[in-house]
Amino acid sequence: MQNMADGSCPFEFNFDPATFKVGDVVSYRVTGSLAGFPFVGELVEVHDDHVILLSEPDKPESRVRGSRESRPLVEEADVL
Numbered sequence: 001m002q003n004m005a006d007g008s009c010p011f012e013f014n015f016d017p018a019t020f021k022v023g024d025v026v027s028y029r030v031t032g033s034l035a036g037f038p039f040v041g042e043l044v045e046v047h048d049d050h051v052i053l054l055s056e057p058d059k060p061e062s063r064v065r066g067s068r069e070s071r072p073l074v075e076e077a078d079v080l
Contacts, residue, residue: 011040015070020046026053028066032076039074041066055079 014024024043029035041053044063051072056062064079066072 013040017068017070020051020068022046026051026072028053028072028074030074030076030079034076034079039079041072 011025011027013027014020015027020026020043022043022045026041026043028039028041030037030039039055041055041064042057043051043053045052047068049068051066051068052063053066053072053074054060054062055064055074064074066074
């Protein structure tokens with residue numbers, strides 16, 4: 001992110017999968033050619049073994065399934 005040399009970040013992330021709840025903002029990862037890049041999403045469903053998040057806040061159809069871990073993992077095919 002630009003101009004963040006002071007360490008500030010415009011997002012507050014929940015990295016604790018045990019406390020995930022709908023509305024939390026999470027940093028997530030994507031497999032394949034997008035591996036290594038950080039992404040931001042909002043949790044819209046939380047299940048025992050996975051989460052559903054919005055990859056684009058202004059597009060309700062951008063729901064993707066991710067693993068339930070500190071930084072959920074999403075399949076590249078689901079975001080392209």
